[in-house]
Amino acid sequence: MKGSVPEAVPAGLSVPARARRPVLPVYEPPLNAASQLGFLVLIPFLFFLFSRVLDITVPRLHLPLVFGLMASVAAIMEGSLLSVLQSNVTRFLALFSFWFCLAAVTGLWKGGSFTLFKDYWIKSILIFFCVACLTASLPRVRRALQALALAVSTSALIGLFAGELDREGRLRLSGGELANSNIFGMFMTLGLTFCWFGMADPKAGKGQRAFWLLLTGPMLFAAAKTGSRTALVCFMLTGIYFFLRLPAQKKLLATLFIPPVLLATILFMPAHLRTRFATITVMEKAELEATASELERAAVASTESRWYLMKRSLIVTLQHPILGVGPGNFMVAENALSTEEGLARGMWRVSHNGYTEVSSETGIPGLFFYLAAVGAAWFTLRRLRRFQASLPDMAEFRHIVFCLQLALFSLLVDVFFGLSLYSYFLPALLGLVVALDRWASTAARDTPRIKTGAARAGNGRSLAGAGARA
DSSP: OTTOOOOOOOTTOOOOGGGGSOOOOOOOOOOOHHHHHHHHHHHHHHHHHHHOGGGSSOGGGOHHHHHHHHHHHHHHHHSOHHHHHTSHHHHHHHHHHHHHHHHHHTSSOHHHHHHHIIIIIHHHHHHHHHHHHHOOSHHHHHHHHHHHHHHHHHHHHHHHHHOEEOTTSOEEOSSGGGOSHHHHHHHHHHHHHHHHHHHTOTTOOHHHHHHHHHHHHHHHHHHHHHTOHHHHHHHHHHHHHHHHHSOHHHHHHHHHHHHHHHHHHHHTSOHHHHHHHTTTTOOSGGGSOTTOOHHHHHHHHHHHHHHHHHHHHHHHHHHSTTTTTOTTOHHHHHHHHHHHTTOSOOOOOOOSOHHHHHHHHHHHHHHHHHHHHHHHHHHHHHHHHHHHHTOTTOHHHHHHHHHHHHHHHHHHHHHHTTOOTTSSHHHHHHHHHHHHHHHHHHHHHHOHHHHHHHHHHHTTOOHHHHHHHO
16 A cells, blocks of 8 residues: 555665665555546646746747646546635635626726736636646655746746846846746746755755756846846845754755855846846935946836835725725726826836735735635645654655745745736645645545544644634
């Protein structure tokens, strides 16, 4: 039986030191044909979405749409949809989707809300369900994280060799989700968390770990060439969280390794981008010296614009606290607000803060439902940490939980600095959390060795529901 305890070695036989290490009791639930086929389709689907490789190769084939539809059909036929619906993460996302539609019906510009739903949110919610249904085993979550690491590294290489520079000389992709330098830079920070999974994977050999370490190079270089100060802040905050979560013996290694890497990244950065990074603490143009360059003034103007738009989105939230102004309608509302105040026109830009974007467009209840889904996922991971604490031989499980927490933290920081909550990045990660929780609950019920530890963590209850209630 999969997941059973290995038999003891007969007396008198010598066992190599490497073989004496505990064997991971990896449990895999029964898999049907739809599940196996769906997972084979899901992996390239995630790779295409996160790498954006098709944007510069064969965009007319619409392969992500084809793979996405195949994965969605497989997820329905696989038979675990009802199990996924029992998760509090799923329930709150469903409530947000309902509130999204309600806000769209009452919004300022229904056409804009419909376009946002069709082009973004319906894709995001389908990705969540596909991931949650088709990756409910430890090896599958592992492969999904590896695919995401490869995808982000591919995206970095595409940016370095086929990307474009904006008028300030900042790197970005030519189109798609990553056509903004700040989003592209923050996306690289997320990719580093996926690479860490491969670098510290307890199942990986030295060669494999070196491979994942090598993939971080393009990400760091691409992030530096974006000249994104928000990406730098996201990297620093994620790094602090990562450092605090590391075991004591690994903190010294990180202290010795990280500073030289950052120094090398800065040295290889173009001079005009180093000048831009130097303005990270300057909030207003009045703080600049008279000799400041045009690039420095443009960077500070960008900061002023971001803070201004975030304040405007808060004003719109307070004016429309229940249903908001409709998904995708903040620019319309901000323009109307500006003309009411006697200005010629609004800025016609997004709020540059994912949280206030949702609160202004779907109201405070909409933001609550989305954050409740994220909170349920976060508490699920915390509960999974306690669950695996009683299984000291499951190093891979512990590592996956840690990497999902690290990636989720990084994404939540990215959202504050402009990553949209409507995009598929966060729902895909939430789907992995639900899938891992489903695996843990099934393993606790079906595997005697794990059941003993699960009883102390909650008598085999669904960890997502228990985590959300905590």
